[in-house]
Amino acid sequence: MLNALRSDYLTQGPAVPAFESALKEATGALHAVACNSATSALHIACRALGLGPGDRLWTTPNTFVASANCARTCGADVDFVDIDPETLNLCAVALERKLEAAKREGKLPKIVVPVDFAGLPADMRAIRSLADRYGFRIIEDASHAVGATDAGRPTGGGRTADITVLSFHPVKIVTTCEGGAGLTDHPELARAMELYRSHCITRNPEEMHDPSEGPWYYQQVDLGNNYRMTDLHAALGCSQMKRLREFVRARTELAARYDRLLADFPLTVAPRREGAASAWHLYVVQLDESLESRRREVFERMWAAGIMVNVHYIPVHLQPYYRSMGFKAGDFPNAERYYRRALTLPLHPGLTFEDQDRVVDSLREAIG
DSSP: HHHHSSSSSSSSSSHHHHHHHHHHHHHHOOOOESSSOHHHHHHHHHHHOOOTTOOEEEOOOSSSSSHHHHHHHHTOOEEEEOOOOOTSSOOHHHHHHHHHHHHTTTTSSSSEEEEEEOOOOOOOOHHHHHHHHHEEEEEOTTTTTTTTTTTEEESSSSSSOSEEEOOOTTSSOOOOOEEEEEEEEEEEEEHHHHHHHTTTTOOGGGGGGSSOOOOTTOOOSSSOOOOOBHHHHHHHHHHTTHHHHHHHHHHHHHHHHHHHHHTTEEEEEEOTTTTEEEEOOEEEEEEEEGGGGGHHHHHHHHHTTTTTOOOOOOGGGGSSHHTTOOOOTSSSSHHHHHHHHHHEEEEOOOOHHHHHHHHHHHHHHHOO
């Protein structure tokens, strides 16, 4: 970080490529394009895949709004696929049913965005199989899942998704203060994301529409944005990536300990999926149905005790913006049922066992 401050570059210097190299090494991806946020990375991923007006993007309702908003920013339509109540991720069975109906109606999606909720990889192999059958592209929103694995392979390696998006927000597993990245094994998609990240300006004569006028010359070949990551943020990211395994190991140990401590509580512990190893961005429990009506009381009692629980997520289709498009309560019952019972407990590498015991004791008292 200090080296970046003392260098000749605060932006567009060597730290960003170094961070991108660290991401490629950790995930096995062939290309990485660092951005100033995962939201920016989602946007340029959609643009690289040619999403625009008249197209459709499907995602899960159990996510942060950016997973859907990226389509609207491109002028495309959005729809949702309900979650698997066991994993809380986009349900591949529900996706297949929806695709069958959409094919009959001539309304197949151009892109599907599965989300690795809480750090647990979605069933990407099943979704990839459906993509090959129905012809849609995949953006895996792995904002929660840097450091996760599925069948022993790191998330972001490009074997199932066309593009994988990561987040480096302060609360994520690895942080650059703010930041994101798009990973891909496709060089043409990587280059498109690089252009869209930086105003679609190029100095490469092969990408220009007219001959270069000299060494100073550049051309804007499309409409892009300034989504660049600074060298300061990238330098922090490089430092953080050296500790990725340490961070995930600590989170995994704490998650397993939560499982043991909560074994006799009236709730469902955080989800797992056979063969997949979560990065444990979040530890989310679901209160039993008998406690559903008391979720707010439990939440407020824990906050009053100094335990900063949270709720992830309000189903996207219930946000006023999406309600205005015709979505309504009851459209995606699994996501809505999960939301009514969800409670996110504190989880981070600095959490001590004593802290965790205090969280559990507070939850026990709040439930009563």
